[in-house]
Amino acid sequence: MNPDVTEVLALVVLLVVAVVATVAVLTRDPARQAVVLAVLGLTLALLFTVLQAPDVALSQLGVGTAITPLLIMLTLRRIRRGDAPDETGTKESAPEGEDR
């Protein structure tokens, strides 16, 4: 039997997922890892769509690409401030262009 289009597509996305997951683990800097995790969430959502699971894809999109990376970024932000007790000495570059 020859695989149909869906299955070929699924296999391609699966391999991408495997690669991104590996990169996510090997990215040792947590801030960068959060970005890779968001990409992983995105590719997983794509995979789930291909596998005909739109419900799951939708939640993976919300959780994997938005909430988990956001929580990680917030954690890192608190931790970085903890590392530099002198608040005025650290200017954090916030994504929204905050002006402290």
Place this chain on the structure above:
Amino acid sequence: MSRSARVRLFLGAAAAIAVFYVLACTGLPHFGTAAHPYGDRAVAATLRQHTANTVSSINFDQRAFDTLGEESILLGSVLGATALLRRTDDEQEFTPGQVRVLPSTRLFGTLLLPVALLTGVYIVAHGQLSPGGGFQGGVVLASALHLAYVAADYRSLKEIRPRELLDGVDAVAAGAFTTLGLAGLITGAAYLQNVLPLGTFNTLSSGGLVPVINAAVGVEVASGVIVLLAHFLDQALATRGERTTTERGSS
């Protein structure tokens, strides 16, 4: 154990696991198999229950007990985060500085906020019909609120986010799910039994208890995620000062 010894130990174990796992997979039905006995039964039951979205029917009707457990985990982690991220005596709150927001960003956020809120409500409400449901919609609703952060700043987010109220809403929604299950018992049926009229297939009111539980889950997820994020945002943006007791610099 030294780091290298640990890694060697792990790699040896992982190699063994990999070998057995690969061999195990050769015994599995091939990818795309047609044999899904439970799946077929679940589809048949879904159609009997006048629910169009099979996944919603499984989550909120056939295996609603799983979802009850899952929502309890969410409640537990919201309570847990509340306890863990409480502001201790040695920490102070501070007000993050005034933030300059580009007018275009503000416009973008202000326009997007109602759209996102509506989308969230739509996804929750159509859970029994189309992909989506309480969980997905709840996440969208929670994210929508945080557009306020993009559009304005943390202070305005805090103003439109009544956290104490949402704490309560989260708990009430979780309790509502548990209580809805009792409806079955009271009418002489089983716990969590779908005892409401099933309605017409493919309409908003179809599926009996499904849309009701779905809505409760939507409310719980939305408020739960907002509260969770609120604790994290509070720690990240508006808390400072701590005492480290031990081990600074020791190895």
Place this chain on the structure above:
Amino acid sequence: MTAPDLLPLAVAVPLLGAALFAAVGRLLPRRACDVLVTVWALADVVLLAALWRAANRGPFASWVGGWRPRNGESVGIVLVGDPLGVGLALLVSLLVLAAVVYAWRYFAEPPTRSPGTFPALVLLFEAGMCGFALTGDLFNAFVFFELMGAVAYALTGYRVEDPRPLQGALTFGVVNSLAAYCSLMGIALLYARTGELGMAQIGRHLAAHRTDTLTVTAFVLVLTGLLTKAAMVPFHLWLPDAHAVAPTPVCMLLSGVMVELGVYGAARVYWTVFAGPGGIPAGAVRGVLVAAGVLTALLGALMCWQQRHIKRMLAFSTISHVGLFLVGTALLDAHGAAATALYVLGHAGAKAALFGLTGVLLDQYGSVDEHGLYGRARELRWSAGVMFALGGLAVAGLPPFGAGLGKALSEHAAGDFLGWLPAVFVVTSAVTGGAVLRTAARVFAGAGAVPHDSHQAETRGDDEEPEVRDPGRPVPRPMLAVPAALLAACLASGVLPGLTAGLARAGTLFTSRADYFAAAGQGPPTAFPPLSAPSLAGWTGEGALLGLVSTLVALALAATALWGPLLGGRGARRLRDLAATGSHRLVLPLRRLHSGRLGDNVAWLATGVGVLLVVFTALR
């Protein structure tokens, strides 16, 4: 309403309570919250006691959502009320009641400004454990496993002012979650093979295949999560770190029943899913798990003896007893299951009491360090001290404590399988009991030589953040009354005549696949064993004698530790040198393995999975 209708309430009632406390907790004064949660916990006990009576008449199933099977096939989730499962849930509810009463005056000021948070979390924990004990569906078991896990992580790290709970809670969380994901992989493999999720359904469908690598891999993966919860070597490293640091009322629940639920889960999964054709041969399971249990018991006992941090000592004692429970269950017969059930019951009373008394020390002296507390708790010797020593004697297996009877019956069953297994029971009980007695004598009586500090890497128990912020107050009454009640219950479980008979029948039903399948609608109806089924012997001369032996050895060990250093003479000195060398050669490497590091934990987890895969494949 019949018992099957009410079975889901064992989960729903605590969940409702949790939601209630989470919602209105901040509006209630502290005292009202305490009273309300006690009433609620009491209601759970009453409900489960009623269910237990019903289960003793014969196991029954409850199809949640009314999804009864059609032609043996259902789309819903089944809860099964068999005496052992419901009995375990009843034990959970009893310990929760004890923990919430103990916690009445426990946190001087609710740290979250909402007195409802702690009770809500405890009730969620109860719901998770009860659900896990009752469910007959593999994925549902995963959900409740995660519920009790997630809540337990939060409860363990509850005192964020102290650095250690956070580390313990984090290791606990990561390791247990990872193990749970391994279990879920196994569940997915089983689903792929059989297309079912109900335990009995999977068991029935496995018979269509021969036992191959897929079966073994799925079995080992599913077991990984359960045995990690049960702290079997080498999956045990997280346990001392978590149990040593959790708030005392939480420790009572963790050690008293949560860890034991892991053993129960493993046995339940084996009997319902893998015990039939196409499963895993009984010989392999018996051989591997008995061996692992013995290893766990001995390692736990050795490490227990070495500790000076009292809660950590009790945690290792739990590991060591869980090893014995594993041995008893892995005998795979009704006798072993019933004896273990009684042992778990007696152990829960004694261990929870000991944790409670340690909480008193922490409350009064801000320390749980055996060396630092030397002689400091003299004024409590006639209350907490006596009870602590009694707890030690119960752990050591003194008749007629329930723990002693459980030990006697388990070692009898084990002796029928392998003649030397009773020796493991005696040694383990003696060492763990001896460690508790040694602590009691040092802390409450100032007996023996002043302990000196070793220079090994070890966890000390001083400079703990006191859990209570009012060191001058007298010991709150519930903190002594609850341990007393728990010890009394431990004693009662050893002398109540009806209990052994009831548990014998429960063990028979637990190990009878046909009865479980019949109850879960997966097999022809069976005639359940009659109420007057052959019961366990109760106390026998042999059992009482071995119990006395292990108690005497425990006393001797404690005395040696206390007064050995004071002995003069060449012989004594040479023995001491020998002990020091042995400790250096054998104990130090073992202590180093318990490094508390996350990476080591995960590496050992993987190693355990790999080893189990190899041995089960070889023996299948």
Place this chain on the structure above:
Amino acid sequence: MSGLFGLVPHLVAGWILLVGMYGLVTSRNLVHAVGCLAVAQSATYVLLLSVGFRRGGTAPVFSDASPHSVVVDPVVQALTLTDIVVGATVTALLLALVMQLHKRHATVDPDRLNSLRG
């Protein structure tokens, strides 16, 4: 699809689990470790959904499809949905613990935490 080709989805799942565990073993940062745990968990999503895939099946939603159309297994999708929620909440709890841990220990390197050992 037959032979080795049809094994790829299951093998990818196994790979992700082991890679995630490798990350946990070697991690020098607890935030990174929690991320690796999330990676390991995605193995379960991939395996569950691969197991439930049916050749030629469509999504199990009948709002605009015939009730007789061939659909993929909806049960695994429901399970995965539950699994995702569980994963997100556990991640949140663990990150909260990491945040507090850093306040008390001034480090997030798991190998530099040494108050519990022996």
